[in-house]
Amino acid sequence: MSNPPSPSISPPIPDDPNPSPLPLPLSASLILTSLPQDATTALARASDDDVPPKVTIRFQPVGSAPPLRQKVVKVTSTNRFETVVAFLSKKLKGVEGVDAGGGGGGG
Template sequence: MASPRGPFSPSPLSAAADDDDNEDSSRPASLSPAPLRDDNDDAADAADAAAAEERQQPVDIPLTLTASTVLRQLPRDATAALAAAAASYNNNNGLPSSSNDKVVVRFKPVGSAPPLPGSGGGGGNGNGDVRRKIRASQPFGVVVAFVRRALRVPATASVFLYVNAAFAPALDEVVGNLHQCFKDANDQLNVSYSLTPAFG
């Protein structure tokens, strides 16, 4: 009676080949296949050897931190500035250190935009510029509302405001942060305004 073959039982060919009563002497003693070596094993062994060799050799290529895609540490002055900003942020309950202070915002018309009232005298210098003080903790939306109110722009019309004639900040951006980052040499934030898109 024949026994059922399992996955690891010898095949009938190899059993017949191992039998001493086999008349065919030209057949090899065993027909079981030799373990196959995959070509990928050689490549993997070579890659492992190369990686081990690289780990042992020190890297002699001079690389500055600015050339690196990931900085290992910040420069000393940037680290100190971030620490000071974090300390002032934490001491003022999340508000900028100058939240109760007012910052000077200089308004300048662009294109065919009318000058703000008061630009001919005391608040400006005669060329349409107006300077106003705004609390640093106010969002930029307050500045937009001020310009709309001063120009008496209808609710259906648009007003476009740009910082340093370069970009339009979000309405929820804090004026103090914009002032701190983009103020000019006269310690004022330059805001250009227009009734049509003017920049970018």
């Protein structure tokens, strides 16, 4: 009579003859001396694209927000998003009945 194999003893997992590279955690980025090939290729392709000098932003009122007189604005592509937020905040302060100071839900 043969005994069934014990669940705690299992055959070893065979080695993978073609191990795929594992994704590296962000903490390993401090010790990387070069980027993996696929990331290097992606960065090269992304930096080859021509960046437009200006970006068009279209403001659409949502909920109870009033519409702006100037619905479409152009900003330089090097501006940060905080520039757009400051512009929108300044414009909304000029609209009657709008509290443009800090957003966040009510309590």
